[in-house]
Amino acid sequence: MNNHATTGTSSYHRPKLSNEGLPPTHSVDAVDEYGLSRTLRVAGEFPLTIQVDGAEIVTLMSLGTFPEKLTLGYLRNQRLINEIGEIAEVRVDWEREVADVRTTHGNGIVGLEKRTASSRGTPYEVLLPQVKIKQSDVYALLKNIAGYNQIYREAGAVHGCALCKGLEILHFI
Secondary structure (H helix, E strand, O other): OOOOEEOOOOOEEOOEEOOOOOOOEEEEEEEOOOOOEEEEEEEOOEEEEEEEOOEEEEEEEEOOOOHHHHHHHHHHHOOOOOOHHHEEEEEEEOOOOEEEEEEOOOOOOOOOOOOOOOOOOOOOOOOOOOOOOOHHHHHHHHHHHHHHOHHHHHHOOOOOOEEEEOOEEEEEO
8 A cells, every 4th residue: 555645736645644553473282183282373463443533333343553654544445534634643553453544624534424334344334336357357466466465485374465556466475
């Protein structure tokens, strides 16, 4: 994800972001099928509640590697913000399991109303346009992503998300 975007002018706005990313895997002691103690790497997931100007929006489960970018991406993906210029700051506090978002106008998410609940954790209706992608492009992207997935190599777990433009992987988490 690009950390800055135009706000309709030639200047760039970059919100203030904390830097509270966590390692995607951690060590645990386990006993294998032979009764032997072993130290293994496992992927961990943590709850992160996004609050905008003090109002709780959603709780997401995250590896925690880039929580500030996850927060910005969620808000933009769900069309809760239109431009990066609306965000003044994203501050993550893992002790409270919260991403505090402060808008430039201080009015939170204008027009937001609770609609539905789902197992994804988002209690709001998703209004994204339909995306068309060829099956062959999906397979090509999966092949390209294989080289990025360090967590799979460390922990044997499949955790990952990519921002792509066509067949190009712009950012992988």
